[in-house]
Amino acid sequence: MRRSFKILAATAATASLAGAVWTHSWVQTLDKRVSQTFSDGPWDLPSRIYASPFLVHDEIALEETSFFERLARLRYREVQHLPTRRGEFRRLTNGVEIFLRGFPYPRKPVPHRRLRIDTVDGTVTRMVDWQSGDRVYVAELEPELLASVGEAHWQQRRLVSLAEVPPRFVNAILTSEDRRFYSHYGVDPRGIARAIVANLTGGKRQGGSTITQQLVKNLFLTPERAIRRKIPEAFLAVVTERRYSKNQILEAYLNEVYLGQDGRRAIHGIWEASHFYFARAPNELSLAEAALLTGLIPAPNKYSPHRHPERARKVRDRVLRQMAEVGSITQGEFARAVSEPIETTPPRIERVRAPYFTEYVRRRASALYPTIDLKRNGYELFTTLDSSAQKVAAAVLQNGLEQIQQRYPKIGERKDDLQAALIAIHPQSGAIVAMVGGRSYGKSQFNRAVQARRQPGSVFKPIVFLAAFEKSRTWPTPITPATMLDDTPFEWHYDRRTWRPQNYADTYLGPVSARRALELSLNSATARLAADVGLGPIRATALALGIDRELPALPSLSLGAVEVSPLEVAEVYASIANGGVHIDPRALRKVLSPNGELIEAHPPTVSRAISPETAFLVTHILQGVIESGTGRGARERGFVAAAAGKTGTTNDGRDAWFAGFTPNLVAVVWVGYDDGEPLGLTGAQAALPIWTDFMKQASAGRPATKFSPPSGLTMVEIDPATGRRAGSRCPRTILEAFPVGQEPIAPCEIHDSWF
Amino acid sequence: MTLGSEKKRRRPRHDTLARHIAAMALTASTAAFIVGCPEGRTRRPSLIAPPTPPPIARAPAPTISPRGVERPPSLVPPFAVASIAQGSSPTLVTAAQLSDQARRELEGGEAARAIEHLEQAIQVDANAPYPFYYLADVYLRRDRAGEALVFAKRAVELASRGGYPIEWIAHSHVVRGRALAQLGDRDEARQAFLLAIEVDPANLPARAAIQRLQEPRQNDARPNDAR
Numbered sequence: 001m002r003r004s005f006k007i008l009a010a011t012a013a014t015a016s017l018a019g020a021v022w023t024h025s026w027v028q029t030l031d032k033r034v035s036q037t038f039s040d041g042p043w044d045l046p047s048r049i050y051a052s053p054f055l056v057h058d059e060i061a062l063e064e065t066s067f068f069e070r071l072a073r074l075r076y077r078e079v080q081h082l083p084t085r086r087g088e089f090r091r092l093t094n095g096v097e098i099f100l101r102g103f104p105y106p107r108k109p110v111p112h113r114r115l116r117i118d119t120v121d122g123t124v125t126r127m128v129d130w131q132s133g134d135r136v137y138v139a140e141l142e143p144e145l146l147a148s149v150g151e152a153h154w155q156q157r158r159l160v161s162l163a164e165v166p167p168r169f170v171n172a173i174l175t176s177e178d179r180r181f182y183s184h185y186g187v188d189p190r191g192i193a194r195a196i197v198a199n200l201t202g203g204k205r206q207g208g209s210t211i212t213q214q215l216v217k218n219l220f221l222t223p224e225r226a227i228r229r230k231i232p233e234a235f236l237a238v239v240t241e242r243r244y245s246k247n248q249i250l251e252a253y254l255n256e257v258y259l260g261q262d263g264r265r266a267i268h269g270i271w272e273a274s275h276f277y278f279a280r281a282p283n284e285l286s287l288a289e290a291a292l293l294t295g296l297i298p299a300p301n302k303y304s305p306h307r308h309p310e311r312a313r314k315v316r317d318r319v320l321r322q323m324a325e326v327g328s329i330t331q332g333e334f335a336r337a338v339s340e341p342i343e344t345t346p347p348r349i350e351r352v353r354a355p356y357f358t359e360y361v362r363r364r365a366s367a368l369y370p371t372i373d374l375k376r377n378g379y380e381l382f383t384t385l386d387s388s389a390q391k392v393a394a395a396v397l398q399n400g401l402e403q404i405q406q407r408y409p410k411i412g413e414r415k416d417d418l419q420a421a422l423i424a425i426h427p428q429s430g431a432i433v434a435m436v437g438g439r440s441y442g443k444s445q446f447n448r449a450v451q452a453r454r455q456p457g458s459v460f461k462p463i464v465f466l467a468a469f470e471k472s473r474t475w476p477t478p479i480t481p482a483t484m485l486d487d488t489p490f491e492w493h494y495d496r497r498t499w500r501p502q503n504y505a506d507t508y509l510g511p512v513s514a515r516r517a518l519e520l521s522l523n524s525a526t527a528r529l530a531a532d533v534g535l536g537p538i539r540a541t542a543l544a545l546g547i548d549r550e551l552p553a554l555p556s557l558s559l560g561a562v563e564v565s566p567l568e569v570a571e572v573y574a575s576i577a578n579g580g581v582h583i584d585p586r587a588l589r590k591v592l593s594p595n596g597e598l599i600e601a602h603p604p605t606v607s608r609a610i611s612p613e614t615a616f617l618v619t620h621i622l623q624g625v626i627e628s629g630t631g632r633g634a635r636e637r638g639f640v641a642a643a644a645g646k647t648g649t650t651n652d653g654r655d656a657w658f659a660g661f662t663p664n665l666v667a668v669v670w671v672g673y674d675d676g677e678p679l680g681l682t683g684a685q686a687a688l689p690i691w692t693d694f695m696k697q698a699s700a701g702r703p704a705t706k707f708s709p710p711s712g713l714t715m716v717e718i719d720p721a722t723g724r725r726a727g728s729r730c731p732r733t734i735l736e737a738f739p740v741g742q743e744p745i746a747p748c749e750i751h752d753s754w755f
Numbered sequence: 756m757t758l759g760s761e762k763k764r765r766r767p768r769h770d771t772l773a774r775h776i777a778a779m780a781l782t783a784s785t786a787a788f789i790v791g792c793p794e795g796r797t798r799r800p801s802l803i804a805p806p807t808p809p810p811i812a813r814a815p816a817p818t819i820s821p822r823g824v825e826r827p828p829s830l831v832p833p834f835a836v837a838s839i840a841q842g843s844s845p846t847l848v849t850a851a852q853l854s855d856q857a858r859r860e861l862e863g864g865e866a867a868r869a870i871e872h873l874e875q876a877i878q879v880d881a882n883a884p885y886p887f888y889y890l891a892d893v894y895l896r897r898d899r900a901g902e903a904l905v906f907a908k909r910a911v912e913l914a915s916r917g918g919y920p921i922e923w924i925a926h927s928h929v930v931r932g933r934a935l936a937q938l939g940d941r942d943e944a945r946q947a948f949l950l951a952i953e954v955d956p957a958n959l960p961a962r963a964a965i966q967r968l969q970e971p972r973q974n975d976a977r978p979n980d981a982r
Binding site: 055057058059105108137138426427428429431579581589590598601603604605606607608612663664703705708710711 | 844845846848849852853865866867868870871874875877878879880881882893901902904905906908909912915916
């Protein structure tokens with residue numbers, strides 16, 4: 001008996017020891033897991049990509065610039081009273097009152113402000129800060145979120161510190177979820193006992209989990225409701241409590257807690273939830289709003305205020321009642337809060353989609369900062385994109401392609417294959433304001449605006465004229481827009497070979513002014529000009545303007561026989577629009593760290609490509625393309641702003657282009673098939689309508705601007721038929737730009753001659 | 756005594772033993788847990804501190820950091836708003852306001868924000884000379900004289916179109932001269948400063964700049980030192 005007892009005792013001791021060793025090792029494992037998770041950062045924080053902030057200033061037409069649409073996307077709430085809370089606005093007969101939200105900015109955040117915007121016929125005439133009475137000249141709407149890098153995680157979270165959460169909000173959560181949070185050790189036996197009793201006695205089902213248990217469950221365990229999950233949960237909770245302080249745990253909980261669903265996107269943390277339900281930061285929430293969010297914690301979708309406002313009201317009132325019971329709030333506060341209606345912002349506001357652009361930005365950022373994990377590290381990338389221009393670009397491109405397919409049934413046969421790209425740049429800053437790289441990002445992620453290499457055809461021709469005007473400035477007889485060129489069949493002999501450019505439809509005009517040659521896109525006259533100037537200056541000019549590749553020294557270059565991307569074409573035209581100054585196109589404006597520190601700003605990189613006089617001469621001719629040349633379709637479609645542009649069509653209509661600009665906006669449109677099969681359409685037929693629709697809408701509501709000649713030019717009335725100074729009998733005259741000293745002196749001989 | 760009562764009699768010994776074993780195991784496990792659980796071994800400052808990103812290494816960069824060492828402004832730039840003539844277009848006034856804001860930010864060392872405001876000013880009115888003037892100044896302070904010259908020429912060209920006070924035109928010439936001087940084109944720089952004085956004889960920075968240009972350069976003064 002004694003022996004068996006000894007054996008039993010030894011076995012027990014061994015078992016105890018083994019159990020102790022195993023438990024010790026298990027706890028060590030849990031501890032390692034907890035500390036590892038928190039030291040690595042418990043969450044992946046996707047970096048966010050923002051559009052450019054919208055500027056409101058005098059002479060902006062609110063409706064036409066999509067001001068109210070932007071407000072809706074930013075989840076401003078329209079109210080009928082004087083806006084008293086951030087994110088509210090009221091429409092007036094002649095204006096808007098708005099309580100603008102501020103937004104973070106390194107060192108000095110952009111402050112929130114109350115603004116009264118006076119309008120006449122919808123156009124801003126004056127803005128006043130209605131608190132200080134100060135005149136305001138410019139106001140910024142906060143930048144719109146375009147995308148998060150790594151959205152495949154389908155989780156959104158922005159971290160808040162405990163200090164940023166109002167104590168009342170914290171009290172609501174503690175009262176509702178874990179009243180003894182500050183006194184237990186991660187597991188609350190009283191809470192468990194209460195839950196067991198409630199569950200056994202058939203009372204309302206209760207969970208005995210503490211906040212710490214909820215946190216570790218969400219971070220480390222599966223959501224199954226089983227006892228075998230409860231044990232590790234309890235151990236993990238205790239381990240976490242022993243390693244971290246109560247406030248640290250609470251802070252983590254506030255950022256982890258699941259609070260609903262926005263489509264496929266899970267809403268985690270109170271910052272996301274505050275913005276999702278109320279479009280406000282947690283510290284801007286009212287007591288009732290904070291109580292509502294707290295009430296959602298047990299079952300966010302069941303109590304969703306968007307789908308079940310009545311249920312939401314009940315849980316909100318329950319939380320408020322509990323707060324009143326424990327003395328967190330007074331009876332008066334309770335009464336006021338429960339009388340508040342449930343008001344949330346709409347559940348889903350369609351974001352402006354810019355997938356090609358955001359991918360372009362992500363690649364740029366990854367190339368610039370190879371050590372940053374954009375999917376995990378929560379950086380903020382501020383870009384140059386104008387969200388409304390982007391929305392317009394995507395819509396007009398889709399619409400334009402559909403119209404082409406309807407109008408030309410043969411193209412309709414290859415319906416999904418027809419592709420297009422659109423890129424728009426602000427010429428004075430190089431800011432990319434819109435980018436669409438194809439008709440469907442879902443079907444093809446190939447960004448044709450940036451990655452496609454296509455022949456530009458005639459959109460290249462302005463480079464020939466720029467080179468000619470620039471180079472010939474020192475010649476005895478400089479080439480000007482009035483210089484007469486020979487548009488007849490022509491051969492260019494080089495390297496024992498012969499190149500014979502042909503005009504469209506093999507039609508030749510004979511003597512024609514340089515202006516008319518470019519307006520009508522005459523191949524033969526342009527090639528002759530290129531032969532006079534030489535390929536060297538043409539290549540140098542193209543490189544200076546923004547073509548970023550080796551150009552062949554072949555005569556056909558003068559007619560655009562080189563492969564370039566739409567972005568490069570846009571760069572070239574932006575340089576012309578910017579008075580000859582080339583600016584590197586930019587998509588990134590600045591990058592902020594998760595702590596809001598400025599990592600890097602990206603100011604423009606500029607260089608002088610051509611003289612402002614030469615740039616204006618070509619701009620002036622390209623205006624003629626739109627007024628009476630191959631681009632006159634723009635006017636026929638109702639685009640009335642001052643604009644310049646050029647069509648481009650390659651052999652058999654493989655590529656259809658239109659590149660053009662107003663003083664403030666450059667846009668390039670390409671249409672074609674990826675496999676290079678002929679489209680059979682000209683740039684004017686396929687690309688110009690898309691360009692026109694884009695420019696009309698993207699420029700709408702902004703002050704009209706004109707092209708201004710630089711001081712070194714003079715405007716002279718000439719006879720376009722002769723290129724000479726116009727006389728009183730000339731049947732038709734035009735105002736032509738000339739560098740001072742190069743203007744024609746002699747009057748027109750044909751019409752002013754008596755004979 | 757029934758079998759059952761015998762069992763009943765024996766059970767306490769087994770129960771006691773089992774309880775002892777369980778108690779020992781629990782005690783040992785708890786002790787192990789307490790020992791194994793490392794209280795406050797390494798307390799982190801905050802659980803929600805974002806994951807520490809690796810040091811940011813930048814790929815060879817085509818752009819510049821806005822927080823690089825910058826030289827202080829060498830002249831007091833003119834106030835854009837003060838130069839606004841009565842009846843100017845609202846967009847010009849707005850561009851001037853934004854440029855003045857940028858000027859204040861430049862003085863406060865917030866170059867990045869200043870550049871953003873200058874870009875906004877250009878966006879509002881691309882024909883306003885003020886933002887180009889200040890951009891030239893910003894780029895000069897960063898030793899990017901070539902780009903500064905581009906902006907300075909634009910500022911001069913726009914200011915010369917009329918409607919701007921002579922002080923402003925003169926200052927635009929001065930910033931152009933400074934860019935040229937930084938590029939080493941002393942003759943052209945001198946011409947620019949002279950032009951500034953011609954436009955506005957009271958322009959002191961231009962006079963001072965000419966004075967500096969006339970001082971012999973160190974390399975000129977001691978041409979043989981390197982030998």
